[in-house]
Amino acid sequence: MEKDVRRRPHGTRRLGVLTGSVLLLGAVLGPGALSLPTLAADAAGPASLLAWALLLLAGIPVAATFAALGGTFPDGGGVAHFASLAFGGRTAGAASWWFLAAVPLGVTAAALMGGHYVAAAVGADPGVAVGVGLGLLAASFALNAVGLHTTGRVQVVTAAVMVTLLVVTVAVSLGDVRAGSFTPFAPHGWSGVGVAATVLFFAFAGWEAAAHLSADFADPGRGLRRATALTVTVVVVLYLGLAVVTLGVLGPAAGRDPAPLLTLLQRAVGPAGTAPATVAALLLTFGAINAYLASGARLGAALGRDGALPRWLVGRTTPGREPRRSLAFLAACCLVVAVPVLGGVVALDGLVRATSALLAAVTLVGTLAGVRLLRGRQRTTAVVASAFLAVVLLCCGALLALPAAVGAVAALTERRRRASRRPAPARP
Template identity: 50%
Template sequence: MTVGLSVIPGWARVARHRRIHRLGLGQGTALFAGAVLGPGVLALPRLAADAAGPASIVTWAVLLALSVPVALTFAALGARFPGNGGVATFAGSAFGPHLAAVVGWWFFLALPIGIPAGAWIGGEYVAAALGFGGSATAQVACGLVIAAFVANHIGLRLSGSVQLLLGVLLVGLLVAAVVAAVPHVQTGNFVPFTPHGWTGVAHAAGVLFFAFAGWEAASNLSAEFANPRRHLPWATVLALIVVGVLYLGLAVTTVGVLGDRAATSAVPLTLLLEHGIGGAARAITAAAAVFLSFGAINTYIAGGARLGAALADQGALPQLFAKGGGAGEVPRRSLGLLAALTGLVTVGTVAFAVDLDALLRATSACLAAVTVVGTAAAVRVLPPRSAGRRLAMVATAFAVAVLASCGVFLLVPAGIGLVAVGVSARAGAARRATLGRSEVPQEVPV
């Protein structure tokens, strides 16, 4: 998930509503790292450890390695086609408007799943800090969702500086937790290394991809760089290093310090940080989780509402949701649709006790599908025999492998895709019919 760049969690990510002009290498690195890091990482170490045990470290490392060709592919797209509109635009250029509509739907409909997940993470940390149970988690999560939608309805936006500050806060928390925990790592906690077999490693990949989505921001933000061809690749490489060090450090210390608790505690960062600052860690991480969760979902909602208006304007959603999509406007109809869908998922999550793991896996499946289409589009649009195209082929193969690890949750993007193709086809037929009628000569009255 991301703070301050584009929509999704990580999950669905769309272009920022506020442009930052003439980015340099340092700013670009910070923005790309922020596009990948997000409050989801506050909960993912536990979910990965539950799926694979200590071998979850292997999953983190493998996904980090797979991120290299994916990230560099999107950097190559952004450097060659700066400001070209992101994955949906590339999908449309490479495969046609129907697949572009599918990508847009994957982004848009991942939000009602991912928003409750992000809020739930904040709720878990608050409940743990106050010593309350699951009902407090649900109440805080619902409060965060409602507050974010109200803020967007009245047009409240977090400034780029505030969003960047939230990203810095997350990095600081991760660094502090890792540094505090390293002296307490015990080798015995890594045995047995594969309690669920090596299939657990693949199972963990399905949820951990949530932590590695966001590299498409390189293509979305390419036009913001003073020198995209020079700065964009280096910013991507440096962001990969930052993200890799933080994620691997967190994975090793979570398992090495917490042992069996790594797979059961909803607040692993709190437990790690307690080794450095004691009891104050609960209040600090709870407050940080609330701010990070609110900042993230506020940004997701703002971008998602604009994405919905854009999809309606292009015929991928009913035209009535296009109103308010202009610069400086609030697309309240699209926002209302997003609120209704998010409300249904949130209520269903609470009523049927859907766990965080399922929400993140469903979102990850949509994001992995977007990555497959984006890297495959790069194979089509990048020049033949170029290094970028060869890299895109490798990235596509890796992305397909990660998508396959999503298992039964592949039904989510598959179902969304079928509906999107149907709606897009009907909209196209309606437009052609309208165009045909407009071309019929009208009788001139005598």
């Protein structure tokens, strides 16, 4: 552990509890908060509150596990680093591939969420939502290509805007909550709660970000744990409050409203709520897309460097240069994802569930690494977190084929790479 710390540039480990908490909020309070209440309500009705409560409660051991891993083994490599320590390079490679596959699905879904908010605000048709979403993607790809990716300062601004928006929305909407809006409680049966849980995991896949931030804390052990505890408290209060007012105010319409936050603000304060909600949604969406593309492009280039992906396709990491070839690869993947969306073959909830399945697999690898690497109460917490994530994966149903297929391709590529490095047998 000391060796890893010494390799960090001087002066980079300076995050305190407050700054670290805000950065973690930026990762967890992503654009999913904009549309997930609608998707969950559509899947389970008022019973989606159980899915929210379950994920919030179970997210505590997940967050604690990554805080413990980051505090014990501080490194910017995140899940791949822990998986490599616990299980070796093959498992770390599979986790890397899962995350890379989730990037084009996730950023396309996030872009559409932002686009739907703009379309709802100006009263435009769904075509405008798709156009705005593709515009957000194009702008983020352009900025990443010239090196202007999201910085810690932008993440702080983004998190502050989102927290303010959620607090204001919940506060001004509580008075309009009606008990009758929660009946019937489970219109789609109890199986809908499981479906809602897999959708909502999209909003809880940011806890592993604590691991990436660990080496930047002034005190990775105590500081990261305190920042995580503060973040968990804020997230539980905000998300539960948002779920209650969305269902309690909108009633059956909660499952059909593409922009619930916007609708709630307009009901509470009138047209004055439109502009701030729209600007906040765009800022939050763009920040999340930018961050995921920056991480995904660098991961793709690293896989090219290691031979896990063809270098002609994704390039390789080079100090001081942006991974433009890897960005171009991700752009092509986003276009492939966008085509069935434009054709009406794939809906937004399909992209969200596919992304959730991949990210749940990545997160499960991280918590299983915690079972292997941690001791005492921390190991017990990792066991609980792993059990929860295993249930989430099972609820993904047929979508389990996606991480299975990506993992199989990763394993096959790794096998071929190892075979190509073996020396040829000597001729007699």
